[in-house]
Amino acid sequence: MEFTHMVINEIVRAGNLVPILTRKLPKDVEIKGYTIPAGWYLVVDQTVPHFDPNSFDEPFALNPWRWEFFSFIMDGEDDASNPMMEEMYANGIGGVDETPSSSSSTTTRKNRPIISGEQLDIEAYAGLYTGRTKIMRLIFIADHCDNPGMQLEALRMAYEEIKKGENTQLFREAVQKIDGRLGPNYMMDASWCTMIDKKAEQRKEKLENELNAYRTNLIKESIRMGYNDFGDFYYAHGALGDAFKSYVRTRDYCTTSKHIIQMCLSAIHVSIEMGQFTHVTSYVSKAEQTPEALDPPTVAKLRCAAGLAHLEAKKYKLAARKFLEVGPELGNSYSDVIAPQDVATYGGLCALASFDRTELKASILPLFPSLLLNLPNKVIDNINFRNFLELVPEVRELINDFYSSHYASCLEYLGNLRSNLLLDIHLHDHVGTLYDQIRNKALIQYTHPFVSVDMRMMADAFKTSVAGLEKELEALITDNQIQARIDSHNKILYARHADQRNATFQRVLQTGNEFDKDVRAMLLRANLLKHDYNVRASRKL
Amino acid sequence: MLGSLSNKIEACTAGPVTKEQASTFALIIARFISSCVADQIRLAPDKFISVCKRFKDQVLLLEEPLHGVAPMLTAIRKLQSSTEHLTTLHPEFLLLCLLAKCYRTGLSILEEDIFEVDQPRDLFLYCYYGGMICVGQKRFQKALELLHNVVTAPMSTINAIAVEAYKKYILVSLILHGQFSTSLPKYASSVAQRNLKNLCQPYVELANSYNNGKVADLETYVKANEEKFQSDNNLGLVKQVISSMYKRNIQRLTQTYLTLSLHDIANTVQLNSPKEAEMHVLQMIQDGEIYATINQKDGMVRFLEDPEQYKTCEMIERIDSSIQRLMTLSKKLTVMDELMSCDPLYLAKAGRERQRLDFDDFDTVPQKY
Numbered sequence: 062m063e064f065t066h067m068v069i070n071e072i073v074r075a076g077n078l079v080p081i082l083t084r085k086l087p088k089d090v091e092i093k094g095y096t097i098p099a100g101w102y103l104v105v106d107q108t109v110p111h112f113d114p115n116s117f118d119e120p121f122a123l124n125p126w127r128w129e130f131f132s133f134i135m136d137g138e139d140d141a142s143n144p145m146m147e148e149m150y151a152n153g154i155g156g157v158d159e160t161p162s163s164s165s166s167t168t169t170r171k172n173r174p175i176i177s178g179e180q181l182d183i184e185a186y187a188g189l190y191t192g193r194t195k196i197m198r199l200i201f202i203a204d205h206c207d208n209p210g211m212q213l214e215a216l217r218m219a220y221e222e223i224k225k226g227e228n229t230q231l232f233r234e235a236v237q238k239i240d241g242r243l244g245p246n247y248m249m250d251a252s253w254c255t256m257i258d259k260k261a262e263q264r265k266e267k268l269e270n271e272l273n274a275y276r277t278n279l280i281k282e283s284i285r286m287g288y289n290d291f292g293d294f295y296y297a298h299g300a301l302g303d304a305f306k307s308y309v310r311t312r313d314y315c316t317t318s319k320h321i322i323q324m325c326l327s328a329i330h331v332s333i334e335m336g337q338f339t340h341v342t343s344y345v346s347k348a349e350q351t352p353e354a355l356d357p358p359t360v361a362k363l364r365c366a367a368g369l370a371h372l373e374a375k376k377y378k379l380a381a382r383k384f385l386e387v388g389p390e391l392g393n394s395y396s397d398v399i400a401p402q403d404v405a406t407y408g409g410l411c412a413l414a415s416f417d418r419t420e421l422k423a424s425i426l427p428l429f430p431s432l433l434l435n436l437p438n439k440v441i442d443n444i445n446f447r448n449f450l451e452l453v454p455e456v457r458e459l460i461n462d463f464y465s466s467h468y469a470s471c472l473e474y475l476g477n478l479r480s481n482l483l484l485d486i487h488l489h490d491h492v493g494t495l496y497d498q499i500r501n502k503a504l505i506q507y508t509h510p511f512v513s514v515d516m517r518m519m520a521d522a523f524k525t526s527v528a529g530l531e532k533e534l535e536a537l538i539t540d541n542q543i544q545a546r547i548d549s550h551n552k553i554l555y556a557r558h559a560d561q562r563n564a565t566f567q568r569v570l571q572t573g574n575e576f577d578k579d580v581r582a583m584l585l586r587a588n589l590l591k592h593d594y595n596v597r598a599s600r601k602l
Numbered sequence: 603m604l605g606s607l608s609n610k611i612e613a614c615t616a617g618p619v620t621k622e623q624a625s626t627f628a629l630i631i632a633r634f635i636s637s638c639v640a641d642q643i644r645l646a647p648d649k650f651i652s653v654c655k656r657f658k659d660q661v662l663l664l665e666e667p668l669h670g671v672a673p674m675l676t677a678i679r680k681l682q683s684s685t686e687h688l689t690t691l692h693p694e695f696l697l698l699c700l701l702a703k704c705y706r707t708g709l710s711i712l713e714e715d716i717f718e719v720d721q722p723r724d725l726f727l728y729c730y731y732g733g734m735i736c737v738g739q740k741r742f743q744k745a746l747e748l749l750h751n752v753v754t755a756p757m758s759t760i761n762a763i764a765v766e767a768y769k770k771y772i773l774v775s776l777i778l779h780g781q782f783s784t785s786l787p788k789y790a791s792s793v794a795q796r797n798l799k800n801l802c803q804p805y806v807e808l809a810n811s812y813n814n815g816k817v818a819d820l821e822t823y824v825k826a827n828e829e830k831f832q833s834d835n836n837l838g839l840v841k842q843v844i845s846s847m848y849k850r851n852i853q854r855l856t857q858t859y860l861t862l863s864l865h866d867i868a869n870t871v872q873l874n875s876p877k878e879a880e881m882h883v884l885q886m887i888q889d890g891e892i893y894a895t896i897n898q899k900d901g902m903v904r905f906l907e908d909p910e911q912y913k914t915c916e917m918i919e920r921i922d923s924s925i926q927r928l929m930t931l932s933k934k935l936t937v938m939d940e941l942m943s944c945d946p947l948y949l950a951k952a953g954r955e956r957q958r959l960d961f962d963d964f965d966t967v968p969q970k971y
Contacts, residue, residue: 550863
């Protein structure tokens with residue numbers, strides 16, 4: 062595939078189908094001392110940069126291999142916008158008289174679909190999702206973001222997305238949230254609402270009539286389809302509860318396991334939207350019990366759903382396992398629920414927070430060939446997850462650092478990610494706990510191999526003050542997670558090895574005392590009860 | 603002799619008694635108690651008990667409980683058939699001990715295990731007074747045990763003794779273990795489980811605020827509810843609870859730290875000054891509650907491990923004695939079990955249930971005749 066891409070790129074470069082582009086300037090642009098006023102039309106000659114020797118060696122030779130270096134960037138970015146191409150236009154500006162590039166391409170659009178350390182790029186983020194979840198995620202961002210610019214941006218996109226659908230209820234909410242801040246284009250559109258509502262009425266009537274007809278005819282498949290349509294209809298209009306009921310009703314009319322799986326997937330989808338994760342778990346297990354083998358994308362979807370359900374239930378370990386099992390077939394097929402990037406982030410964080418070292422070794426380490434040198438080859442079985450991690454280099458680096466014990470940079474990555482993770486609809490409630498767990502694990506792992514640790518060095522490694530570190534260690538020791546004691550005078554942490562013999566003696570004596578106490582109390586109570594019996598017996602007489 | 607004495611006393615004390623009369627009576631009875639023969643008394647225990655109760659009343663009337671302690675102890679010894687027998691005189695004796703503040707004498711009685719009980723009320727009072735005496739002697743372990751007996755004793759209706767005992771039980775448990783779980787063990791009577799908590803609300807809240815681990819909160823809570831504790835006569839214990847919290851916090855430090863400056867101790871335990879912290883640590887070292895050395899030059903405390911190595915003869919003797927004790931106890935348990943399985947009432951009940959089952963079994967079998 063990669064080579065094909067290169068060939069296509071090269072052909073497009075050499076024999077361009079679109080020789081010129083025209084753009085209208087939205088504002089004044091100054092280039093090389095010339096000011097081009099807003100409203101002017103620009104004509105961009107694309108062939109000029111394509112044959113610019115500054116950008117390409119031997120521009121008139123047809124050589125697909127020149128694209129090899131760029132090929133990895135284009136992976137997974139099959140959409141038209143290609144950052145390298147735009148980059149080249151920008152480079153080519155100097156050689157063109159008519160100031161070829163439009164302003165939109167001079168500012169190279171950041172198209173990496175990544176939750177990066179910088180501020181969240183809402184457009185890129187929203188591009189990962191489709192359907193209702195996109196709207197919900199955007200609204201969630203708007204609700205939880207302090208930055209008014211970002212808030213409005215999110216709301217604007219949500220507004221546009223809702224307009225494409227038929228959910229008037231959501232529309233009203235969004236408009237209320239926008240509150241006129243986005244100008245007259247984003248006000249309440251009452252006529253649209255009434256139109257949609259009217260349409261919905263009609264459609265509902267039609268569906269009802271159809272369903273009744275099917276039911277009188279007793280054709281199972283038709284009834285199923287009827288209910289399914291109803292589910293889709295309700296879902297589109299935001300009546301999630303009704304949608305769920307309709308989908309579940311199709312169950313009685315399922316004839317093949319394919320139908321059942323379809324039913325389960327729809328039900329799972331709606332319950333995720335509703336936040337009813339107990340339903341999710343039960344329908345995932347139902348879908349997995351179907352006798353026929355499931356096709357890989359479905360399996361991947363089910364794993365994602367199960368992972369989400371576990372995450373929501375704070376069972377991070379199970380969630381991590383499920384996310385790690387997600388196959389690469391998922392791709393963008395489940396973008397109305399979860400993006401592959403999310404799988405990597407959720408899975409990576411949950412695994413870091415909950416897996417112990419050996420488990421991590423078995424499940425995540427194979428993702429890093431550089432660390433694999435001294436491991437048996439058969440462990441390399443988790444290539445799937447590696448593909449996901451490639452999508453989110455931050456998380457990949459994070460896990461890598463955690464492994465090679467570069468805790469400072471690991472924690473730094475975490476810190477950078479934090480603000481963006483807090484804007485994630487599913488992860489929001491769990492970021493704090495997960496972070497605490499990861500940090501604690503890092504601390505424990507750091508102290509584990511040593512008999513004594515200089516706390517100053519340790520504080521350096523964790524980029525914190527000695528006093529702060531002391532507090533954290535104290536909490537962990539009290540929690541019995543680290544067996545050590547702190548020499549606060551010399552700032553050294555000493556590992557503590559419990560004396561088994563003494564501990565056993567202590568326990569024996571304690572158990573003896575407790576038994577003694579319990580037996581005596583029991584005998585006493587028994588005697589009292591006997592007395593009670595006697596009283597009753599005498600009363601009877 | 604006993605009969606005539608008791609009649610005479612009853613006749614004399616029926617009306618109001620002057621102090622001189624009371625003192626002569628008390629003297630006579632005390633003499634009688636010390637000189638009478640045990641076997642004879644046991645033939646008429648009711649009479650003897652009523653005489654002793656009168657005696658107690660007289661002594662209390664004279665406001666000289668100390669005079670009653672020794673004769674009462676003799677009376678108990680003469681009346682009881684074995685040391686395991688709880689007589690009605692036990693609580694009276696403990697009450698006298700409490701009032702006379704001679705706790706040590708009381709402890710000698712409390713150290714004997716009690717298994718046979720005549721009246722449940724005796725046991726309740728015995729354990730309650732006993733708990734108070736043990737608290738007075740700072741033997742919290744024993745006190746907790748006694749109070750626990752009261753709280754978990756079978757009862758059909760809630761009684762004031764149990765409620766008061768539960769209040770003290772909460773406080774002692776906080777002092778001893780530093781924690782308190784509001785749920786009673788499941789062998790406690792349902793009445794107790796349902797009602798005790800509601801009747802002792804301020805104490806349960808005290809325990810909750812203790813569990814939060816903040817001394818300041820605890821102190822403000824105690825201040826706010828001082829009157830309630832005062833009216834229950836538990837204010838002293840509550841104050842001990844507060845000071846036990848400091849101790850508990852210091853003890854927790856020994857688990858985490860090897861050395862710690864007095865200044866830091868004062869900070870973490872929320873004491874006002876390093877000096878105060880030093881006093882606390884010193885006191886605890888003296889009481890053997892922690893093992894530590896204080897270096898006054900640079901104000902550091904060095905916490906040590908428990909020096910007990912479990913290698914000495916004394917330790918082995920201690921273990922041996924407790925093994926012996928446990929063996930006798932479990933023998934008793936077996937005897938009890940056997941008695942229980944021979945008890946006609948129990949057999950009747952168990953048999954009835956069995957019969958019902960058998961009846962069902964036989965029902966499906968066709969009758970032959």
